[in-house]
Amino acid sequence: MTKRSIITIPDPVLREVCAPIETVDDEIRALSDDMLETMYDAPGIGLAASQIGILKRMFVLDVAKEDAPKEPMVFINPKIVWSSEDMSVYQEGCLSIPEYFEDVERPAEVTVQFLDREGGEQEIKADGLLATCIQHELDHLNGKLFIDYLSKLKRDRVMKKFAKQAKLAVKA
Ligand code: NI
Numbered sequence: 001m002t003k004r005s006i007i008t009i010p011d012p013v014l015r016e017v018c019a020p021i022e023t024v025d026d027e028i029r030a031l032s033d034d035m036l037e038t039m040y041d042a043p044g045i046g047l048a049a050s051q052i053g054i055l056k057r058m059f060v061l062d063v064a065k066e067d068a069p070k071e072p073m074v075f076i077n078p079k080i081v082w083s084s085e086d087m088s089v090y091q092e093g094c095l096s097i098p099e100y101f102e103d104v105e106r107p108a109e110v111t112v113q114f115l116d117r118e119g120g121e122q123e124i125k126a127d128g129l130l131a132t133c134i135q136h137e138l139d140h141l142n143g144k145l146f147i148d149y150l151s152k153l154k155r156d157r158v159m160k161k162f163a164k165q166a167k168l169a170v171k172a
Helices: 026-041 128-141 152-171
Strands: 044-049 058-061 071-085 087-094 097-107 107-115 122-125
Touching: 026 044, 026 058, 026 071, 044 128, 058 128, 071 128, 087 128, 097 128, 097 152, 107 128, 122 128
Parallel strands: none
Antiparallel strands: 044 058, 058 071, 071 107, 087 097, 107 122
């Protein structure tokens, strides 16, 4: 397993739409292992392939409580086939937008179809943090970020802050 570096805004790669994975092979399994290692190391509870610069439809997550055993999950070619009308609000963050947190409202429950690490077809109904996390990560595969749900004022402010930091980093 190899830890990869995580891309942050304003890198345009994060706005790309990812392509479906045709075959779940050893290369994809190795990639999922790298993504999990990168996510745990960050630390974070979810990571999409585009966040490490790989434009494939795949994300990993683990929403187990900190003191509970790890529950790594791999979602390949995920599709939300049902969303509840009930909404819920969670304070979200993103490894590509470090140390920035805001409340986001999303459907409280979703049903998602995907392929697992072995290429098997799966369908789960999720609620709570898992439902929010699945929607946040799936957005990444479509080039969407949680700040897109905020007011333009807030989004512009955070984009400006990170653009400035990126410029300083290049100069350093
Ligand atoms: Ni994210």
